Amino acid sequence: MTDWPNPFPHQAVCDLPLSHARVELLEEIMSTPVLDQVDRAAAPRRTPPRWLAAAGAAAAVVATVSIPLALDAVHEPAGRPGSPAASGGVAADARRAVLDQPGWTVEHVSETADDGQIEYASGGRRLSIMWRTGALYQTFALDRQAIGPSKAVELLGLPSRQWAYDASDHTTIRPVQNGSTLEVRGSGMDEAAYRTLLGELRLVDDAGFAAALPESVVTPGEVRATVARMLADVPVPLGFDQAELGISGFNTRFYVGAGAVRAVVCAWVEVYAGAPAKASAALSGARDWVVLQELAVDGSFAEFVHETADLMRSGEPAAAVKLQSGCAAAETGVSRG
Amino acid sequence: MSQRADGRDELFRRMYADNFDLVLGYVLRRVRHTEDAADVVAETFLVAWRRLSDVPDGDDARLWLYGVARRTLANQRRGESRRTALGERLRHDLAGVAPDPADDVVAEQTLRTAVATLRPDDREVLLLSLWEGLEPREIAVVLQCSAIAVRTRLSRARGRLRGALGNDPPPDGHLPGKHPLLAREEGR
Numbered sequence: 367m368t369d370w371p372n373p374f375p376h377q378a379v380c381d382l383p384l385s386h387a388r389v390e391l392l393e394e395i396m397s398t399p400v401l402d403q404v405d406r407a408a409a410p411r412r413t414p415p416r417w418l419a420a421a422g423a424a425a426a427v428v429a430t431v432s433i434p435l436a437l438d439a440v441h442e443p444a445g446r447p448g449s450p451a452a453s454g455g456v457a458a459d460a461r462r463a464v465l466d467q468p469g470w471t472v473e474h475v476s477e478t479a480d481d482g483q484i485e486y487a488s489g490g491r492r493l494s495i496m497w498r499t500g501a502l503y504q505t506f507a508l509d510r511q512a513i514g515p516s517k518a519v520e521l522l523g524l525p526s527r528q529w530a531y532d533a534s535d536h537t538t539i540r541p542v543q544n545g546s547t548l549e550v551r552g553s554g555m556d557e558a559a560y561r562t563l564l565g566e567l568r569l570v571d572d573a574g575f576a577a578a579l580p581e582s583v584v585t586p587g588e589v590r591a592t593v594a595r596m597l598a599d600v601p602v603p604l605g606f607d608q609a610e611l612g613i614s615g616f617n618t619r620f621y622v623g624a625g626a627v628r629a630v631v632c633a634w635v636e637v638y639a640g641a642p643a644k645a646s647a648a649l650s651g652a653r654d655w656v657v658l659q660e661l662a663v664d665g666s667f668a669e670f671v672h673e674t675a676d677l678m679r680s681g682e683p684a685a686a687v688k689l690q691s692g693c694a695a696a697e698t699g700v701s702r703g
Numbered sequence: 704m705s706q707r708a709d710g711r712d713e714l715f716r717r718m719y720a721d722n723f724d725l726v727l728g729y730v731l732r733r734v735r736h737t738e739d740a741a742d743v744v745a746e747t748f749l750v751a752w753r754r755l756s757d758v759p760d761g762d763d764a765r766l767w768l769y770g771v772a773r774r775t776l777a778n779q780r781r782g783e784s785r786r787t788a789l790g791e792r793l794r795h796d797l798a799g800v801a802p803d804p805a806d807d808v809v810a811e812q813t814l815r816t817a818v819a820t821l822r823p824d825d826r827e828v829l830l831l832s833l834w835e836g837l838e839p840r841e842i843a844v845v846l847q848c849s850a851i852a853v854r855t856r857l858s859r860a861r862g863r864l865r866g867a868l869g870n871d872p873p874p875d876g877h878l879p880g881k882h883p884l885l886a887r888e889e890g891r
Contacts, residue, residue, distance in 0.1 A: 372732065372834050379728035387793040391745055392719050394789045395752045396712060474851075620851055667855045673822070693862075 460569040461546035462497050463522060464578040467566055475583050477615025484579075491554040493563055498549070500542035506549060507539050519561070521550065522569055536560045575616065584622045589613050593626045596657040601648045603633045623657050624667050631674055632693035639684035649675035715755055718764050719748060726768050731797075732834050733776055738798035743779060745790030747772040766844045769835065773827065773845065818864065825860040828853055 465486050470493070473485040481498040498506070510516070513529040520526065521540040528538040537551035550567065552560040570578060576585050584592050593608050596619075606629075613625050631649065638645035652658060652675055658668045674691040687693075726747055730740040750771050751758050758764050818826055824846075831842045839853040846853065 374728050374731040376724065376728050379731060380724045382727075382797075384727075384793065384796050387790075387796040388723050390792045391748070391790045392716065395719075395745070395749050396715065398749065398752065398789075624855060667852065669824075670855070670859060 459544075459571045460574070461544060461548075462570055462575045463495050463548055463550070463567045464570050464575060465493060465495070465563065465567055466578065467563070472580050472583070474618045474620075475579060475616050476621050477617060479614050482615055489554075491559075492552070494551045495567070496549045496551075498547050500545045500547050503539070503542050503547040506547070510537065510539060513537075519564070521548065521564055522567060530557065533557070538564060579616060582619060584617050584619055586615060589622060592619070592622055596623050596626055596660075597630065598656070600627070600630055600655050600657060601651075602630050603637045603645075603648070606630065606633050620661060620667075623661050627655075627657055627661065627667070627671060631671055631691070635674065635684075635688050635691055635693040638678055638687055642678065642681070642684070646675070646678035649678060711755060715752055718751065718755075718758060722765055722768055723748075725765050726772055729769055729835060730772055730776065732830065736798075738794045739779070741790040741794035741797055743772055743775045744793065746775045749789060750775075763844075766837075766841055769831070769845045770847065821860050821863055825856050825863070828856040829860040829864070832857060 462482065462484070464484065467488075470486045470488040473487045473492075475484045476482060481496065481502070483494060483496045485495075486493045507527065510527070510529050513531060516527040516529050518525060519528045519538055521538050524540050524543060526538050526540040528536060530536050534556055535551070535553045536557055537549060540548040540550075550564060552563055555563075568574075579585075589611075590608065593611060593613070597608070608626070611626055611629050613622055634645045634648050637648075649671065652668075652671045655671075658671060661667045670691070674687065674693075677687045677691065723744075727740060727744050730743045730747075731737060734740050734743065747768055751764075751768060757767075759767050818829070821829065827846065828842055831837045831845060832839075837845065839857065840850040842853045842857075843850040
């Protein structure tokens with residue numbers, strides 16, 4: 367795996383001998399007049415929601431922690447995938463969990479073959495349920511030790527470990543069962559409320575999960591038709607096969623649309639190498655694609671398409687377009703990193 | 704000095720103490736010459752001092768400050784920022800003691816070169832995740848965009864690096880090791 371060096375790790379910054387300089391700067395700043403309305407353009411316009419405070423606090427705290435910890439301190443899985451002890455009478459495909467509580471709504475769902483997440487919100491409270499392939503259990507459990515001491519709790523019938531990022535932000539990891547592990551994190555609520563919600567969760571199989579989702583979520587069986595509708599006015603290169611997109615699992619429409627459009631654009635980037643005018647013409651009308659208007663509501667994904675079109679229009683070499691568009695290593699399905 | 708002014712001063716001192724190293728680190732990771740960080744840090748906290756009533760409480764302040772520092776950095780890169788009269792000692796001390804990121808070893812330079820091929824927005828999303836340890840929704844606050852846009856950019860940035868390096872970046876989120884991030888829904 368690539369090493370990702372941080373040129374200035376937090377601790378190294380803290381260790382810099384700048385105590386005099388920082389005090390001097392503080393006094394300099396505080397000696398300037400207060401002008402409440404200046405530099406407004408330089409600052410963020412939005413005030414972060416309160417629940418972010420918890421996550422921010424956790425990040426700030428753990429960023430200073432030295433990590434190495436003994437793996438044997440991690441709660442061991444109760445069983446091995448597929449073993450009778452592990453299955454505990456739970457259906458083999460019941461690897462996801464859902465929350466059925468009035469007032470809580472599904473914010474988004476995303477899933478690959480190996481992992482997935484559903485996030486619920488209720489006012490300022492959030493509950494994220496993440497399921498992962500069991501091979502990732504130790505990685506995440508070991509990592510969570512950096513948060514601090516853990517508690518033994520029961521989650522969906524299995525002894526699990528719970529950590530507190532702070533008083534209103536908790537996470538619990540459930541050991542491997544039937545090849546999958548769960549993590550549930552609740553923010554914006556105290557531990558008692560969080561634990562109450564944990565008790566309301568239920569494991570579901572594919573059918574149960576589908577039944578628990580809002581209509582807007584695209585099921586695996588709906589992917590093909592959804593993609594076809596989303597790409598109805600999108601020109602695709604000869605030979606482009608929607609069946610090869612590789613979109614699997616349950617996803618909110620954004621992920622399906624983004625995956626499909628990305629695959630189309632990257633297919634045109636391939637065409638660009640041999641037929642630049644044709645590819646450039648295909649993307650030139652992207653601003654009118656209905657699917658991009660839908661995706662634009664949720665973010666800036668459309669920028670990816672328009673910037674790629676601009677690269678083509680400006681006659682950039684094919685290799686540069688491929689690299690700068692991100693299509694050099696394009697995945698044809700929904701890529702979530 | 705009035706009690707109100709005293710309270711304001713105390714509030715700022717506390718916010719400054721809590722966030723100085725975080726902001727300095729954020730800036731140091733993004734400037735070519737370490738002493739340049741002094742101007743950006745000084746300007747960032749000057750904005751905070753002037754607009755203290757707009758700075759969120761507690762740890763949310765960090766995200767707000769990152770947002771200001773990011774814009775100040777962008778102005779600096781465009782040559783639009785004025786050289787602040789503040790922070791001269793910080794500039795001097797940083798030049799003397801902080802390692803210069805340009806002196807990285809070859810492997811790090813390879814990564815740095817690969818990261819440099821990313822578009823600025825994508826690069827910043829990736830670095831906020833990897834270096835600052837922020838979640839997509841926290842990154843969204845810093846960048847003033849949607850969390851979904853962050854996830855999209857993060858995915859795109861990773862794809863590009865994967866192509867450039869022929870290797871996978873580490874998984875998003877609450878990573879084991881020296882950069883313990885908050886995993887949650889990172890990268891989706």
